[in-house]
Amino acid sequence: MAIPCFYLPELECDGVRVDLPETESAHALQSRRLKSGARINLINGRGLTGQAEIIKTTKRLVTVQVESVTSHVRSEPGLTIAVAMPKGDRQKVMVDMLTQLGVTTIIPLVSRYSVTNVKEAQIKKLQRLVIEACKQSQNPWFTEIAHPSSIAAVLDQAAAAYYANQGGDSISEYKNIEGPVTVLIGPEGGFSESEVDEFEKNEIASISVGQHILRTETAAIALASVFMSNDDG
CATH class of the missing domain: 2.40.240.20 (Hypothetical PUA domain-like; domain 1)
Structure with a gap:
């Protein structure tokens, strides 16, 4: 026990x-x-x-x-997940699992097709969920729940960034990347054409975790599990 x-x-x-x-x-x-x-x-x-x-x-x-x-030294590479937050229990499951995986920061991403707006009271509830997830997994480092940000603001702060897209490069091509990484994940409606244009303008590569269209939280967890396994060699 x-x-x-x-x-x-x-x-x-x-x-x-x-x-x-x-x-x-x-x-x-x-x-x-x-x-x-x-x-x-x-x-x-x-x-x-x-x-x-x-x-x-x-x-x-x-x-x-x-x-x-x-x-304890924090696991590398540092990973930020900027994600258009799903609703209800799906949001809670995502935050719980990303915390257990050791994600450094979760940024609620403001996207054209976002289905929910994260308020200050909700951030506090998610922070409490982070504590419970760390206690359960005995992860010594809390995941930060940041304030909502636009795509432009996230890209401006990112050292290296990628965005999730079904037609993107295979995630396996990025297994050995070094340094802090930010991955942007849109809502289930996807990123808008203007948002994709913004990624291309900034030369942000797209990555995929498979041939199927995934729920937002599934994509976030799948991508995090690959990037957070990089420190295992």
């Missing part, structure tokens, strides 16, 4: 006693029903993991003794 993992933003060094945040304490007490003496893992979302023991519980708080802390 896997040791449960909890988010401790203050995690910095070993040999200290600290209270888990109230939301994390509630999870430990009510959902996991943990008691004094239980061993847990910790993450801070910025590359640190820890091992700890619960030494005290109250109705609302869990106090732990941090026994060891380990620093």
Whole structure:
């Protein structure tokens, strides 16, 4: 049985006693029903993991003794997924899986055929989903949920960029790319002609993950799984 993992933003060094945040304490007490003496893992979302023991519980708080802390280098290449966000549960599934894969940043992409507009309150909910996904996968690095951006703004900030297109080059041709990468993924209606023209004007290559038309979240997860496997050699 896997040791449960909890988010401790203050995690910095070993040999200290600290209270888990109230939301994390509630999870430990009510959902996991943990008691004094239980061993847990910790993450801070910025590359640190820890091992700890619960030494005290109250109705609302869990106090732990941090026994060891380990620093982790972020997986390379850094990957940004700029995606026209799908609706509802499909959006949640996508963010959860991209976080587990280790994607650096998710940018809600503003496209002509976008089906949903991401608001500030929604970004906060997605950030909480990132925390839960990292706890489940014990990924020490949080995925950043950026504010919505236009295609032009994304391309302006990207070191190297590609856009998803059914008729594009095979994704296998880009398995060994080095350095940070940004992949732009449109809605299921695809990118508009003017948006494709913008990619071509900026000499942005198109890539494909197969012969079938994929749902937005499927394309994002498939592309991320290929790019994030580059550090395995």
